[in-house]
Amino acid sequence: MPVSACIITFNEADRIGDCLASLAFCDELVVVDSHSTDATVAIAEAAGARVLQRPFDGFRSQKQFAVEQARHDWVLCLDADERVDATLRASIEQARDGGFAQAAGYRFARLSDYFGRFLRHGNAYPDRVLRLFDRRRGGWRGKREVHEAASVDGAVVTLAGDLIHYPYRSLEQQLLKTQRYARMMAEHDFARGKRATLGKLILAPAWRFWRGYLLRGGFRDGWHGLVYAYVRANYVRQKTIMLWLLQNGQPVATPPPAQPRQG
Template sequence: MSDLARPGLTACIITFNEADRIEACLASLDFCDEIVVVDSGSSDGTAERAAALGARVLTRAFDGYRRQKDFAVQQAAHDWVLCLDADERVTPELRAAILAARAAGFAAAGYRFARCTEYFGAFLRHGNAYPDRVLRLFDRRRGGWRGEREIHEHVSVDGPVERLAGDLEHRAYRSLADQLRRLERYAQLMAEHDQARGRRARLLNLVVNPGWRFVRGFVLRAGFLDGWRGLIYAWVEANYVRQKFIKLWLLNRGQRIA
């Protein structure tokens, strides 16, 4: 396919205080025709650094992960978009797969690929952490960041979805403290989301669900093959589930959780 007929591609990223990670993210996207960064008021120079690296930077007050990502997609100059977070990077193998799909004219409505999470100096390759396939490359005319949920948001498209080879690197946590802070916030957001939609937490949820998350990830999905990293990851994940249902239990009973 000639360059003139080749579909244009915009990378879309949302940021907040990611100055230490934005450069590596943008460098992995240098094959895209355009990079759009939507920043929600960073105070560490993220927006300035992204602009210096060639991204088109927009500022928008944060009102939810899904809304922020949808806004970024709508600002793209091209209908084909590749959505990343600032802590993610396209690997060479995934880059080659994306370029091959693009050269073939993007035959599907969207594409999924595996995401691998870096955890204490190594990438997790088992358990609930991997392959963690995500749909991030898609035709915005046929889908996008749909639904009402602002946490654990996801893309859906109307049409066929294919898988691409290669991994999206996810360098999610700067430290254990950073992970625990994030998951505590996510647990609150999910509890509030479920409460608003009438979901009720039961004692069984507080006891069984965290244990099931651990068993599923560490045993059934072989998280133990990641060694001590897999154990810690599975245990922290189970704790997130526990927090979510405790918070929902309290909200169901009119109690404050923050």
């Protein structure tokens, strides 16, 4: 049963090589790039990937486009900052040898590196994601373009092994990324009619911190777990504040500069 690996990229020259190397067991490598300005495309092509260019219009849309370009119906979807570890590879190969007869899709744990330490507790792990599926029975569906998730019509089985994740190059990059995601989620929720309350403004960030850090054992990851819990709580705070502003008619992003009139 052949498998196509599908990856989306933009300026991932420092990470795409390791990602594709971990997918060497797949029968096809499909990379959908958003016009990178670094060596991403050259590295991907050198690794044997078929690279397609497409302007970025959302994470979900970009990933679904990649799935649709695959030559095989069974697809394995990764981000450039992810790698398949040896145990997960063995689990996928075993399922493939059995013709993927057990399910329409397979999920597995994602293990994230956080500034030199893998987080194994709290809200960070196991963070199971559905990434291997039959595109005839599922895909990247829905309207939400951020925090996107694949879904299938049929059974889903959990595989042993981890998807190794290197999400942040620096704390600055994480803060900028979470702020962008908070804005996108606030705009998505506002468009769907969801509204913030004073209670959520006050309690939601605190609940996110204490749930991850204490109830789910994030403290067991040392200072890494503490910083991670604080930053994730701040994401909830930003998202809720932005939703509050939107529902009160206030902008949450700097508007583009006005274009000079012609003539």
